[in-house]
Amino acid sequence: MPTPRPRPFAQVDVFSATPYLGNPVAVVLDAAGLDEGAMRRVARWTNLSETTFVLPPEDPRADYRLRIFTPAGELPFAGHPTLGSAHAWLEHGGVPRTEGRVVQECGAGLVTLRRDDGLLSFAAPPTLRSGALEEEYLERLVTAFGITRDRVVAHQWVDNGPGWAVLRLATAQEVLALEPDLSQIPTAMVGAVGAHPPGSEHAFELRAFAPAAGVAEDPVCGSLNASVGQWLTGTGAAPAHYRVSQGARLDRAGDITVTADPDGTVWVGGTTITCFRGTAAL
Template identity: 40%
Template structure:
């Protein structure tokens, strides 16, 4: 029985410095694989997400992207979208449009703009739901904090669904030690996980963010695009900043230095992005 090779890259996202962001494995020949093979590969690689680049079914798209955690397929995720676009453009894709590429995924069509060395995705239209006071109490207990420290709590669907919580400042965000067993029981079916954020007190960034997704096989995501997207929705909705762009940092607790830039456009869109760097390029060997 002969083996088959499929090309792949590993891209570090939301960083200029290799190994300081959030890696995503990008498999370039997704059309050659079944869904079960994709899930098996994602589970084996065991990054927070692995993506598979496929031929688009929509003529407006440049490619179709399937996104897998170690446990499940996701309709959308932020850092895999940025990292995959970087890998595809680096591989020589000529998009239909001069200044952006169009990704087809489970959440529909997503535009990714190239601005210098950075890539920015257009966040899918968010859907917001309240989190009950009893749920807030449970989340606080799982995070090991007093529920009075939770200033805002909403469930935000930006393609991926996040319970999203604001704390008073960055320090309690970096200090929390979540009980993952408790958190996994609290997070409802269909919800990716919990994202926590707080304003910083330095002159470099505006917010510190952490994202937890134990039910997806990822206790803590180093730098989470969709989690930051849910944060951006709350920042915009609650007028938490008086400018049309901001910088969030994430990953400090895991030895990373992720930097996520967010822009609020005049036409009411949210753009989210940053840098990406290629770290690994090669082949996956599959049984024939």
């Protein structure tokens, strides 16, 4: 094993204007020379939903390359780690090739980020799988959620890398009331979304359950909000600009902004705040 050396490190809170109430990501800002085994060990040790490693890009169009790990393994793409890593890279002195845009290379390809009104947003990548859930799988999810089939307003595969599926319930309160038995769906990556009453600050409440990734519930999930945003805006179930609240059941205050451009590109953004900065011996 190589002799550890100090590497710049940051831990960034994502999707909350109040520090420590969003979703943290650990970012190793110089991962050159680290092998996959070392990355996996670090991700298990930090025990956050994701830990990322910044590397030189292989694609000449990218500003940097990112590898993203959960405690259980590597993901091709994840939302809040994308925002948090871009924030840390810029704060550490990273200069984008194109002013006003950051291009991240990851397992899902190239992901573009922009900054509007102080918020970083990423362009939602295309889904790898869409369409209605198979009835057998839907029944398994309904059973695990402890609800009846008639409570499901709509359902969809919204997989942009992690394997997401989502159930739409009628109200935010129904989503918040869920007490899922994840032992019944150990390989699932599944969300639930429901509408807040008209006039609320947020249009929807969302929860993300990720037992397949070793995370029972993700406090605030960018990738799921991205693909759900593509689905809801694409079907007219949501306006072109709306906000989502997430994390209340975990004592978090996630605030996600979803914007669909006229060309169909969906942007997912939120506040990013560095809470810890220093070095990691790796």
